[in-house]
Amino acid sequence: MKLTLALLRRDLLLALRHGSDTLAVLLFFLLAAALFPLAIGPEPQTLGRLAPGILWVCALLSALLPLERLFAADFEDGTLDQLMLSGLPPSLVALTKAAGHWVVTGLPLLLAAGPVALMLRMPEEGIPVLLAGLLPGTMILSLLGTTGAAMIIGARRGGVLLPLLVLPLAAPVLIFGVSAVDATTGGQTAQPHLLLLAALLAIALPFCPLAAGAALRAAVE
Amino acid sequence: MNQIATSPARTGHVLHRFANPGRFLRLAARVQPYLTVAALVLLVVGIGWGMFFAPADRIQHDAMRIIYIHVPAAWLASSGYLALAVCSVLSLVWRHPLADLAAAEISPVGAAVTAVALATGSIWGRPMWGAWWVWDARLTSVLVLFFLYLGHVALVRAFDDPERGQRAGAILALVGVVNLPIIKFSVDWWNTLHQPASITLSGSPTMDSRMLWPLLFSALGFSLGFGALVMARLRAAVMERRIRGLLLAQAREGNA
Numbered sequence: 001m002k003l004t005l006a007l008l009r010r011d012l013l014l015a016l017r018h019g020s021d022t023l024a025v026l027l028f029f030l031l032a033a034a035l036f037p038l039a040i041g042p043e044p045q046t047l048g049r050l051a052p053g054i055l056w057v058c059a060l061l062s063a064l065l066p067l068e069r070l071f072a073a074d075f076e077d078g079t080l081d082q083l084m085l086s087g088l089p090p091s092l093v094a095l096t097k098a099a100g101h102w103v104v105t106g107l108p109l110l111l112a113a114g115p116v117a118l119m120l121r122m123p124e125e126g127i128p129v130l131l132a133g134l135l136p137g138t139m140i141l142s143l144l145g146t147t148g149a150a151m152i153i154g155a156r157r158g159g160v161l162l163p164l165l166v167l168p169l170a171a172p173v174l175i176f177g178v179s180a181v182d183a184t185t186g187g188q189t190a191q192p193h194l195l196l197l198a199a200l201l202a203i204a205l206p207f208c209p210l211a212a213g214a215a216l217r218a219a220v221e
Numbered sequence: 222m223n224q225i226a227t228s229p230a231r232t233g234h235v236l237h238r239f240a241n242p243g244r245f246l247r248l249a250a251r252v253q254p255y256l257t258v259a260a261l262v263l264l265v266v267g268i269g270w271g272m273f274f275a276p277a278d279r280i281q282h283d284a285m286r287i288i289y290i291h292v293p294a295a296w297l298a299s300s301g302y303l304a305l306a307v308c309s310v311l312s313l314v315w316r317h318p319l320a321d322l323a324a325a326e327i328s329p330v331g332a333a334v335t336a337v338a339l340a341t342g343s344i345w346g347r348p349m350w351g352a353w354w355v356w357d358a359r360l361t362s363v364l365v366l367f368f369l370y371l372g373h374v375a376l377v378r379a380f381d382d383p384e385r386g387q388r389a390g391a392i393l394a395l396v397g398v399v400n401l402p403i404i405k406f407s408v409d410w411w412n413t414l415h416q417p418a419s420i421t422l423s424g425s426p427t428m429d430s431r432m433l434w435p436l437l438f439s440a441l442g443f444s445l446g447f448g449a450l451v452m453a454r455l456r457a458a459v460m461e462r463r464i465r466g467l468l469l470a471q472a473r474e475g476n477a
Binding site: 147151152154155156157158161164165167168169171172203207208211214215218219221 | 372385397403
């Protein structure tokens with residue numbers, strides 16, 4: 001437990017010292033979301049209808065950005081070997097990394113999503129549901145992303161590969177996240193979609209670290 | 222995992238009898254021609270029967286004849302992934318040397334049949350649904366399957382050390398298995414434009430036997446063809462690995 005916390009603190013500290021990385025993710029999110037009104041026109045009706053989808057897709061893509069480097073630096077300087085020897089189970093290392101990724105990307109995205117939704121003219125009653133969906137959604141993305149990142153350690157073109165591995169698996173998150181918001185703005189209850197998202201998180205929480213742990217072990221063998 | 226490897230269990234023992242690449246090559250060389258010929262004959266019979274002799278559908282007329290290609294390809298797309306997953310388990314748990322190579326050779330063939338299923342489905346959808354593509358649950362989940370295959374193909378070949386790629390690919394293949402039940406049950410769970418299954422293991426098929434027989438022939442032909450392609454690719458892969466080993470040994474001798 002102490003080791004886990006130490007690892008988490010180290011990751012967060014590193015992220016804090018390299019604050020520009022976190023900022024880059026946020027800026028990418030803002031910029032990508034800002035491109036849509038320019039591309040499809042500023043008409044509030046269309047924009048408001050598309051806003052949940054735009055936000056979710058942008059969140060998905062920005063969460064991918066820091067993943068390529070998630071393990072790469074540790075792998076190159078040998079820290080990963082040390083982590084595997086530290087006595088921590090590999091799956092716990094992966095889970096800690098995922099938690100770190102969520103704090104540095106998921107949480108800021110969650111904070112930025114509300115204002116961006118307003119800028120995209122999303123109906124205001126949809127915003128709490130959007131955030132309620134993004135909370136488990138970004139966690140699932142962190143878990144899936146960590147799994148993908150663990151698989152590509154040492155690959156030749158990992159950065160290109162990563163979206164190909166993670167995005168198909170992330171499709172259900174996107175579907176339920178957007179339909180939760182659409183249900184609310186359409187006058188229906190968002191509960192089933194949010195529950196399904198929570199169920200996805202409940203599945204991903206044990207299985208993704210397991211898979212990622214196996215991938216980590218394969219990487220240092 | 223290491224304990225299993227050092228003291229092989231009974232299942233591991235049976236599995237490893239067929240892990241010897243030399244034994245595999247000898248066996249495969251003998252089976253290959255029969256498999257290929259049987260696949261071709263069944264395909265010609267099944268598709269020829271379906272295209273020219275089976276009755277046309279009452280509502281869809283001749284357009285429905287594409288079923289003799291679409292359905293076998295779609296079945297194979299899922300069962301091919303299942304085979305990929307089984308190979309991945311074998312390679313992860315028992316470090317089966319042939320399963321590693323087999324997984325790497327199944328995924329390109331699987332991606333190809335999935336592409337065939339998607340393409341024929343799209344061609345079928347144009348006259349029936351009035352659109353080349355609809356985003357219903359069945360089509361979307363098969364598209365995800367296609368991307369999973371492509372991801373596996375790319376991942377396995379992305380490493381300088383082939384063994385490392387196979388290990389990563391095996392993990393990806395197992396993670397992707399969650400998609401299989403989604404594909405299977407997508408037509409029941411969601412209200413899709415794609416029709417639900419006509420042929421089930423339990424219960425009689427809701428299809429006339431004059432259409433069912435050519436479909437079964439075609440499906441068997443497709444499956445054997447899949448097997449023949451994978452086997453041919455696997456033989457090539459085993460030989461390639463041997464050649465690489467020989468070249469490496471030669472290079473080492475040259476240096477010494």
